[in-house]
Amino acid sequence: MLMGCWVRAIFKRSAAFEQCKEHCRMFSSSLRPRPRITRARKNWLRAAYADNIRRETIEQPVEPNLIFRERFRKEMDTVKLAPQIFDYFLVLDFEATCDRTRMPEVQEIIEFPVVKVDAQTMEVVSTFHHYVLPRVNPALTTFCTQLTGIIQDMVDGQPHFEEVTQLFQKWMDAEGLLHPECKSCFVTCGDWDLATMLPMQSDYFKVPVPSYFDRWINVKHSFSECIGHFPRGLMLMLESLNIQHTGRHHSGIDDCMNIVKIMRALSERGYVFRINGQRTAVRGGKGKKF
Incomplete structure (x- = not known):
């Protein structure tokens, strides 16, 4: 009977020990530094993002935006210049x-x-x-x-x-x-x-x-x-x-x-x-x- 209690105690302690080891491993892995993004990788990401934006822009109807921008530009050109006393x-x-x-x-x-x-x-x-x-x-x-x-x-x-x-x-x-x-x-x-x-x-x-x-x-x-x-x-x-x-x-x-x-x-x-x-x-x- 004493032997059985001793075996169960050892088994429980080893299981807790293994669980603790697993938690420590997971915690340490979270502290590892992330791999550096190289300049080439950054350029590739920027190009991919720009290409995605370009495709989304092409899929959208652009005619109303162009009309608005042209009208806005003309309005700004007339508003931002002060009226002068000379011709x-x-x-x-x-x-x-x-x-x-x-x-x-x-x-x-x-x-x-x-x-x-x-x-x-x-x-x-x-x-x-x-x-x-x-x-x-x-x-x-x-x-x-x-x-x-x-x-x-x-x-x-x-x-x-x-x-x-x-x-x-x-x-x-x-x-x-x-x-x-x-x-x-x-x-x-x-x-x-x-x-x-x-x-x-x-x-x-x-x-x-x-x-x-x-x-x-x-x-x-x-x-x-x-x-x-x-x-x-x-x-x-x-x-x-x-x-x-x-x-x-x-x-x-x-x-x-x-x-x-x-x-x-x-x-x-x-x-x-x-x-x-x-x-x-x-x-x-x-x-x-x-």
Whole structure:
């Protein structure tokens, strides 16, 4: 009888022992680190997920979504741009003869670009662009070519300054910008173009300056009023607004297109452009272009 009790005790203890071992094994297996997912495995999972989403999208009717997105885009385009007091903006950015060590005694315009922008949509509707052959210093310096990207062949055979101003007057008339009911204003990056460069060359060659050049919008001041700090140049404005620069810096026509991007970004923030520069206020060459 004692032997039987002893055997039953041993049997029960061994069964409990085995059960405990099993529990410990299960617990330890749960603590094992999970196998790492390699980068290739992650890429495969992403591709599979994207393919699954694509298939689900294809199976769904997409026509109503496309109609909604197009309508939403048009509504956003009309809502997010502030209404302006002008009909058109004329974005202008001259490039002129220059040198690294000493500026020419007479600085002359070698690129004359003006971009006509619809003030309500901020879209470019027309462009005037001419290279100009300088008279006093017809040979461009190496520094001038490196800065502006304008090579000698681009100005050779081009009309002189007075001829280009006449062509520009005809373009203004053909675009309806000289009509009394048309409200337009020039836009520059700084005051140098219309406060210094154009009057200085016009005085030297005895070319009258049309009155529509007397007032303009300095986009730097507009940026300062809208954003809260004054920018030193075009590139800093683009960077502050998180806008990708396109083209070549100090190429007149490319700078004009980038100024248009800045104006659109400011208009999207509700800014209304107003005249903030005029020749009578900065006469005497005080303006400066960066």
